[in-house]
Amino acid sequence: MIHYIIRRFLYAFPLLMGVNILTFVLFFIVNSPDDMARMQLGQKHVTEQSINNWKQQHGYDVPLLWNADATGEEKITRTIFYQKSVGLFLFRFGVSDSGRNIGADIQERMWPSLALALPTLCVGLMVDITFALLMVLFRGSYLEQSGIVLCVILMSISSLFYIIGGQFFIAKLLRLVPISGYDDGLAAIKFLVLPVLIGVCSGIGSGVRWYRTLFLEEVEKDYVRTARAKGLTETQTLFQHVLRNALIPILTGVVVILPLLFMGSLIMESFFSIPGLGSYTIDAINSQDFAIVRAMVFLGSVLYVIGLLLTDISYTLVDPRVRLS
């Protein structure tokens, strides 16, 4: 398995390089260093001299990918791409165009993102699985039919509606929680209740339907029939046998997104004023801060690769028949 993991990491290297180049090219197709300078310098009294000055100070006064005027290896090394992107592979994110250390910012902002995403995932998973099992338990009855209709309705509603509706009903009308904001430590709980609740509710429709499909597939199998024949109750059958055997596809979906929880949720963080990485990325895109954009895209790619790897490893843990080679 160690060899497999090493090999997967080595495969990731060209992949990340490709992502890096793609981000770089896409960004600079839309924005030139001059545009970035203008964005940072504001709109008033911006002269060519001040733009050149900004580019020089921030290292954008060299060619993008190939420096024809340089000699030897400097043709590559004295370029924006080399100077801005190579450090990423050592997780040196550098300094944002507004002068902040990106690594320090990421470290600070990933915790609020995680504080929102992790409970949403865990509670959501429990609620979805519970409701899916209940629907399977009552399959064929009016409860299952009503549940399916309810799930389709919940799926059809925009996530923005959940947010605005939740804020209006729970925070504004009932005044049970603050409508937005964040705090450190345990004080964060009262701010997280509403976004977590909304995150869970907005995911119930699709989650429950997906898990119900998985469980229905399992309940028809022979081992379930054997379990029932042994005299186990329907609840025991479902929770002790069906749930365990349906874990592989559940894990596939969950483990792959675990690392990405750090990256935050763009809409939720914005509506609830949670200072996470989602809003960090959006702000960087709006202010054309290439340094942050490339760092966040790179980090997202790395975390995704790690997520896929963790999924593979988790297969071996839940299903002894799977071997990584």
Add this chain to the structure above:
Amino acid sequence: MSSFLSMKMQSYIIQMLFLLLTACGDSQLNNPYADDEGKLSVLYQSFSERPKHLDPAVAYSENEYAFLAQIYEPPFQYHYLKRPYQLTPLTANKMPEINYLNKSAEKLGKDAKDSDIAYTDYIIDIKPDINFQPHPALAKNAQGQFSYLSITEAELQSVNTLSDFKNTGTRELTAEDYVYQIKRLAHPKIQSPIAEIMKNYIVGFEDFSKQVSDKKKTDLKNLTIAGVEAISRYQYRIRIKGKYPQFIFWLAMPFFSPMPWEADVFYDQPGLSDKNITLDWFPIGTGPYLLSENNPNRRMILLKNPLFHLEKYPSEGEGGDKQNGLLMDAGKKLPFIDKVVFMLEKETIPYWTKFLQGYYDASGIASDSFDQAIQFTGSGGIALTDSMKEKGIKLQTLVETSIFYMGFNMMDATVGGDSERARKLRQAIAIVVDYEEYISIFRNGRGIIAQGVIPPGIYGYAEGKEGINHYTYDWINNREQRKKIAEARQLMAEAGYSNGIDPKTKEALILYFDTTSVSIDDRPSMNWYRKQFEKLGIKLVIRGTDYNRFQEKMRSGNEQIFIWGWNVDYPDPENLFFLLYGPNSKVKYGGENAVNYQNPKFDRLFEQMRNMDNNEQRYQIIQELQEVVRHDAPWIFGFHPKNFSLFHSWYKNQKSNLMANNRLKYTRIDAVARTEKRQLWNRPIFWPLVVGLFLFVALLIPAINAYRRRAKETLQ
């Protein structure tokens, strides 16, 4: 057994519900603030965008000034209450002594001719006994040596933020600190946005900038700049080229705030910037407040500066201030508020809700909450809605010193140039673009029509018949009335475009409107513009583009018609008319004249007006300038936005001031009244939850019964 369990469960549920209903009592579960305010007077504000810079040499936007102006103190400030806007000393003892000099640097009389004036000296005396806020950069040990100006790597390891430096110190403000800041403005590495402007004015600024280009910021202290000099501990002199009366306004902006040299030495130490401990993040000023927490991803907190010098609330204002209770605190020591909490709010719904709940003390009005807050009276006036009045909320409106206009690129072959044909075409368009309708539809009436370049509140603004644009409006029944479309059509015919037909193509004249308004929300306003031009038979093609390409078009002169705006830096007409001054042409000189307008008469009048003191002659020249621009119509004067602000009844001493950014020190909070109102407005409501819970249980009962039946069937 099951019956016993269900009884027990029912009793448990009832107990829980009782607890839930009673436990919270009058407490505010929705209170977003964790801190106990105690006896502190705390003001709660919000911000939607984090300030990019807090270095006074770099910051230049409103959201940055909201913080900086409370922390840093330039030598002068705008009087809080008096109108028209008036400068008063802040850290200065008095207004500056202004001396005109000839080429040989000999002093001239006050009435010297502009042509004789080669230099102007501004001699500024600052007050003694003003101290910088407590800061680690100024901390000294028992031996009198700076504690943190040479931090070792080991010491740095335990530091993550500025507050990790245990000791702080202070020192007296001196004239050298002001001189040092001007040197910082010139340093290319600091990238001050006004460096290029100041090169044209401050003597020796450009040379100094070149001289220090390869030097560190920390070297600035020992280098001299020719035009700026500390004459004594409390007096310094700035020498500028020629005569530039508007320079005094720059001296009231944060750019010219004092900076202790120790700050640069402290923050430039290796390792600190890696931890985001920079001057751009942690300011060091002499103002009424200091930044105690800077987490713009969540909140920023200003605390009263314990070393703030003596400053008192003004005892004079303009007429009506006394009646409005604005002089009740006259002569009292500033500031009144102990702590200001700025919370990040990006979305308008939570922001508005928190204001209504009493968790923000003031608010603007977003378009989606406008109808909740404002109603139009029968006479066309505006008033607060009943729900706002019930809460005791107060409304303040003020026309901003800004202008939004539609510009014609004067280099364009069709709409530009000084030919009779093009001028009449522009005048005709100016008549049909009905900005009254625009303000009503797209701005909820928040704006007034611009009749010229100058907004109300700026010297030279004329009201009534005298102030209208006679090329677009008539004066009928004591009010301005937009000219009829027939007159515009007549102008079109005279321009050679009868019924909007282009004689070259024999088809409808096509004009191009360049804009960055490309979102789906902007479509109605773009369609509106199209319809305005259709009144003359002109086909308007909307060329939507991203911000960068739009800027590029403007720089290269490839646009034809566009919308642009300007917010004045200081209350002088020079800061508006320079937008049309030929040598400021954007294409030719990279200046702020976005329409590339060039008219020798205008330029001559502008040059004459800009250096004059405000007097009757200047006023007349301003009216002449207005007339030239109205006649040539390089702009369609759009509108001056009107700012609507709401305040809770407990927020005192509020008076809109578009020039002064350091307003917080004058305001006061009645914390007791606020606490009472908050408690009244924020009692939690639980009964819908209880009903929901009962409904859920009610739904579960048949399901449980069904399951039990099924389980029994399986067993059978």
